[in-house]
Amino acid sequence: MKTSVATIGKQKYKTEIQAGNHIVIADEPEDVGGGNLGFTPTELLESSLASCTAMTLRMYADRKGWDLEKVEIKVGFKRNMATGEVTFMKEIQLFGNLQPEERERLLEMGSKCPIEKMITGTISVTSYLK
Template identity: 40%
Template structure:
């Protein structure tokens, strides 16, 4: 992971805290937080679960992409709320994410329809739909040059999703 002055500058780093069976600290350039499992399954319940984080990525990207598009168009979108539910299909089947989008503001039916189309084009939605390659490297120490030399800019992907 690229690090400057002890600060993570790209990606995320996740490590055990030792504070509970499943509790981990997630570090990103923008901050830190805990992820965990609920107490009912042996965790401390001190943070979102991994699937909560995946659902939050979809919800956050959806809100941000809709907001970007509405601002570009000058539409009267007052607020966007997205709720995401995850259902596991098991280790060998596809999972399902259900996304509920609430748009507030005096939007015409055509504007609402178009914002729904834009939601379908948010970068995280596209990533989940097409699937991803996951590359895993076992290392004794963090690699000084990072794992992948080509960073991906989420903001650029959102802007591209909003293009006509």
């Protein structure tokens, strides 16, 4: 099992996240007591969905030989505090010389990225102390 490790010290909210050989910083905005040194946890989740979708579309277009020059994915979400329901919104912008049917197929393929499958499936979290 691959793991990501988040480490926080005494510097309020600044968290170092390591996955393999890569490190990113997460933090909270200054207005809630953080140092605004990196992505918020929510931004990391949105970024995971956006980047996975973009990569999925790039892979598919490359495999089909389509003229996809660039993909831009914007992700936001709404949370209903009463029901706990969360809705992610993905705005997909495709650049290149694409036929209408290619654009529609890419829109469809965007929902097949592994992160979207993960967050729309059944999720459970198990926590334990070491």
